[in-house]
Amino acid sequence: GAGVSQSPSNKVTEKGKDVELRCDPISGHTALYWYRQSLGQGLEFLIYFQGNSAPDKSGLPSDRFSAERTGGSVSTLTIQRTQQEDSAVYLCASSPRSFSRTDTQYFGPGTRLTVL
């Protein structure tokens, strides 16, 4: 079907508020990734969902960050008590198979988060 979609495309919030970012992966893709790209920085891995297995949360920067993937499809990244340093573009990607180091990752357009 269509590519990876993310919503909202832009989010402006006040420091201390919670935000939820949504990702709809390509239909049938079992692997889903979240990355963060801060201004002038490279991409930073956050979390990886691999089919029905436990997610790899090793990239989450603090316990304010959490993510879930419902029904093996849609994923939500939640940031609690947002801080200004959380301002970044949050990118979601999916790939066809779990546990595959050879599949291409397909990226969504990202959500630009600005914390005032």
Place this chain on the structure above:
Amino acid sequence: KQEVTQIPAALSVPEGENLVLNCSFTDSAIYNLQWFRQDPGKGLTSLLLIQSSQREQTSGRLNASLDKSSGRSTLYIAASQPGDSATYLCALPPHYQLIWGAGTKLIIKP
């Protein structure tokens, strides 16, 4: 720990020129290497994926090479066009997540 470096950070050339973007990595035990293009507000687009057993991949005017022993990959763009202007990133998966270079911002002047 894998580290990925891209040189140059920015490049501006006239339309029509052939150009080379560089990506170097510190750990040669890689599974594959990918080149992506990033356009503002449009996310990332995969351009080429080179498996560790391959030495190069071609797609249209793009050719990517891989030399694991020297920890280098190059992206060659032939006959550049203004539409090629974007940021180009290389990335490697040491596990399932990708480790990224900081990118090369390419501007093609008409």
